[in-house]
Amino acid sequence: MPKSVARDRVWLGVCYYPEQWPREMWEDDFRRMRELGFDVVRMAEFAWSTMEPEEGVFRFGLFDEALDLAHRYGLKAILGTPTATPPAWLTERYPEVLNATQAGVPYRHGQRRHYNYNSHVYRSFSERIVRRMASQYKEHPAVVAWQIDNELNCETNVFYSESDHRAFRAWLIGKYGSLDRLNEAWGAAFWNQTYSSWEQVYLTRPTVSDSPNPHQALDEKRFISDSAISYAKLQADIIRELAPRHEVTTNGLFGHLDSHRLTDELLDYFSYDSYPQFGSIYPDGGDRPLRDRKWSWNLSKARSVSPQFCVMEQQSGAGGWVNRMEMPAPKPGQMRLWTYQSILHGADMVLYFRWRTAAFGTEMYWHGINDPHNRPNRRVEEAGRIGEELRRVGGAIAGKAYRADVAVLGSYDNEWDGELDRWYGPLTGYSVTSWIKTLQYAHIPVDYVNAEQASAETLERYRVVVYPHAAILSEETARELTAFAERGGIVVFGCRTGLKDENGQMRMQAFPGPVASLCGVEVEDFTYVLEGDAPKVRWTAERLRGAPDAVGPKFVDVLRVAAGDVEVLARYASDYFEGKPALTRRPVGAGAVYYYGSAFEESVAQALTAELGLRSPLLDWFEELPEQVEAGIREDDGGRVAFLLNYGSTPAAIRTKREVRELLTDRLAEAADAFELEPYGVALFSL
Template sequence: MVKSIRLKQLELGVCYYPEHWQEELWEDDFRRMRELKMSTIRVGEFAWALLEPQEGVFEFGLFDRALDAAHRHGLKVILGTPTATPPAWLTHKYPEVLNAAQDGTLYRHGMRRHYNYNSPKYRELCAIITREMAVHFQDHPAVVGWQLDNEFNCETNVFYAEADHAAFRAWARRKYATLDALNEAWGTVVWSQTYTDWEQVHLPRPTVADSPNPHLALDEKRFISDSVLEFAQIQADIVREAAPGHYVTTNGMFGHLDSHALTDSMLDFFSYDSYPQFASISGSTEAKPLSDRKWSLNLSAVRDVSPNFCVMEQQAGPGGWVNRMKMPSPRPGQMRLWTYQSVLHGADLVLYFRWRTATVGTEIYWHGLNDYANRPNRRVREAGEVGREFAAIGRKIAGTTYRADVAIVRDYDNEWDGEFDIWHGPLTGRSTHAWYKQLQYRHIPVDLVYLRTQAQDQLAALQKYKVLIYPHAAILTPETAELLSAYVESGGKLIFGARTGYKDERGQCPMQPMPGPVAQLCGITVEEFTAITGTAAAPALRWTQGGSGPQAWAEGFNDILAVEDPAVEVMAEYAEEYYAGRPALTKRRHGAGEAWYYGAAFSEPVVDGILDLLGVQSPSADWLSVPEQVEIGIRADDHRSYVFLLNYGEAPAAIVLSERRTELLGGTQIEGRVEIPAYGVLILE
């Protein structure tokens, strides 16, 4: 079952903290929100110390009054369970709830997310505050939904408290049943690591050279994800029991968490926090960087969890804490552009973070719509423009979904294993970026799809795409290989990269030729391989099919391929090094489709060459000419289709339409040469 937000209208909202402001401000704040066409506010996710100032003493009066005021102004409310910020009385009385560094040092009160998921006491106290809130607010007419906690695994996604070690031991015992099975899975015969008693089993602890057992390190991430799911399930069950008429969601997409499983098991839809400047503040030396446009890749990952989702926090101003993350102010039009970036990729409800910039605390530089002075400003006016547009067009867009014929494939095991394994992990980010960048600049919409062994109808989900890119699937099971083979046989084109298929689900390397379970599908084996690192220069490629391709080099890693099937076509060779003339890129037809294997990390020129060989074009190529600085995406259903044009450039962008189209935001007919302003948006019916 698809877990999506289900709205009949695009809706706009904002995060609001009534506890931060004098009560005299509330009425004016809510009135102005409605003037901006906002429908929804999120409150309460950090307010535990106010809701339960002493253990067992609950005071809801402040939020009763705030929610009553919001309801008077016609605002809907999403309530956050406040478990991301345990109060001082709690951590002082029960220090066992605190998370710890790997060396055992406790993280003390003074920040947020300083708890551990596996403390029995913390689970008990979280259940109590969640139940008290859910029962108290179950019938409030303003409340429509609940956000569980806030940004699971943000700030830190590793946990080493004593409760976590104990829970991991129990988790490992459930998974493996016997120490013999655990020792075999973790390969503990190496370096005399064999466990002879369950009490010897811990999460990774400080080691010489800071290098724990890699199979243990992979299971650590699986355990952390399961711990989050257990913790969240407690709250979700309570809310559903006490307030069955409200929806349940949570926000963020952070490491060591299977967000798909989280959503499948307990949420009505997934929510995300969208801050596009995170993609650009580190600076880039590459040619033509995607910058804030790269954030569309993150939104694509969210879309794979919930095709229609909520953006619980949309960047609304310059951002940063007092001591880190210094982001500049959005330029005129950028905030609106980022809002439509979220909408294009599936958001039907967008809440800006936040209504007014905090005057105290760590986030005093994380600016909201209103500045400290609370006077009208450019960002407020821009939000009002979006609100009016949502009101005008929102019924047409809501419920439609993003459409793409190309998808980049991921899976959690390879993500988590790749954090520790430098032989394949860094290749994935490099290749994903190259593919996404070139698909963006060629105006080819692309999805991001997670392979999940427990998912239903996975083959049918893959068959929606003409092309799949699965860059560096080091961990590859026979079951996944069978699924991918069926996809190719049915007509799909599948592209692998170096280091594919050399590990099993335990992270062990089976004694078989690489690429392991897909060697027969690809018709090749890896005869030899080498890392391209240090003083080693990436060898040039020689294209052997389709004429001369772009000048390109085989970067990152080189698998030296041996053709095992006469049906294999060599599409490119290594032109240099001791393996000059050996295959670097191959294609094998299988059924109605094709399996491609590239023995290196993908770069922009290599991606361009492969796209040319595949003949993949923009879906609007026959009627629309658009410069690179504009992102093209399509939201559609069975009856209607809308083409979004987002100009990320600081200069206007000229487009040319060869046929007349209705521009939805302006309500006008356009044809021929049209100019999109800097940071402008067009939506074509």
């Protein structure tokens, strides 16, 4: 059962760093937080040297005072364990705690996240500071939750210290038991990589062509994830022991970390850090880029971990360090828009980063709600508007689940293996973006689902699941997808499906491997497609003849029909495989399975959206919505709340079909009423 935030209304809050500001500012800060409608503050995640200025010398007076003052103003607190930034006295005296590059060069003090998870010395110091903190604040009336560390695997998600190499060997011994089994799993007979002693085994190290053993590289990423989870467990166990009434969470969604397993095993709920402006800096490309709206997909991934989650850091201003990642200031209304974007996608607790922009340090251009001069500004005013609204309507939203009939599947194994394997890894981002853009602009909600946890039962809530390029596809997942289709579900696969087993080795069977019989096709030929050489695709099914022109970009599986009930919906219309099947459909039980032999460009995603009869659930209440508006529903047995979010810089015209009440204005709209959604505006409707 997924773990979620449990709140009777949506909580609003902010990240606060009392150690960075004079004490005479604190009371005014907490007073104004309450006036803005804030419920909670996060503190202490970077304050180790404040609490332990010298080895073994502990001083909690600053945070005692800050927490007492926060409590006086009715604020709750989430305390961050400060282990993301070890003190200088620790890294200088015990350099073995430092992480290292792949070449073995240690990282030095001066930034953050420069430690490694497997140093027994660092684990010992981490255990001590967490234990002392938990003992100090286990009964404090303001404290409700703990954030373990900060953004595990952010900044870097690879670890090559001597401690990590030793721990990797121990991990491999636990997994394989013998060198014979390790050599088999890693295909060590290739290029004479066979190991005869465990001392010969390391994490990947620099190679001549920067191409390590791919099976070793996959296990390395699994090991890194397990190391991070083990380190988090060290802290979670202490908090559970000493402060059992407090919630435990951590924030992130970073690489080489199984956040689903982390949450299932250790946390009360998952927390995410949402910075939509990254989508504007690194847009998805093509026509009509999603930009900040693309962040809804990231929030869908967070929702797959915890259906109702916490946003521990919500963007509130321009973002950037002194040397990189410059982002423009949110336009008037965008901070509010992004807050409701998070809430639509399942956030029942949202904390802004940060209360006041730092006056010094690397992040002094990562702007918060207040500027360093502390004078009124439009961000403060906007935060106050949000706080007032959530006091009125937050109770009608909290606990409700996001509704979607479509799911896109992904897996950690394919994500991690695909980083190295360029023959399929880059296809996933391309195809997922095409599907997400198509569904977003058609106002069709979509979930992300971790395929490694998916079963026919958990997938029953969806009409359609899309698993674009599952090169690593287990027999168990194949059986669950088969059962899902037999019960009436629709499964859509893309090229390169089913190539590999769980070790990342190629299967010695016809592709698409364990789902070949399910799909009723075999891959008789395949080729990488050069830029500009994508073959044309011709729709052959009569019902698709009006679909947009399409091509097969990036990669091509040339298909052969292997079952009599397979329908060919499209064929390649150019290159040496002209006339061969490109898209097939096979009925399976009460459902169906589709196989597309290439990466999904938007035109193909659009054609399949029409083919599958997918439509926006909001069309029951509203006329066709403008493309610039995102639409979604949160619902439970007590009712439904529809969100309309305008990402455009121009107003969006909305017309109702049925009587609905807009919650933020308490306006009752009748059938055929028309209203205008302001630029970057938000509307919430009780359906």
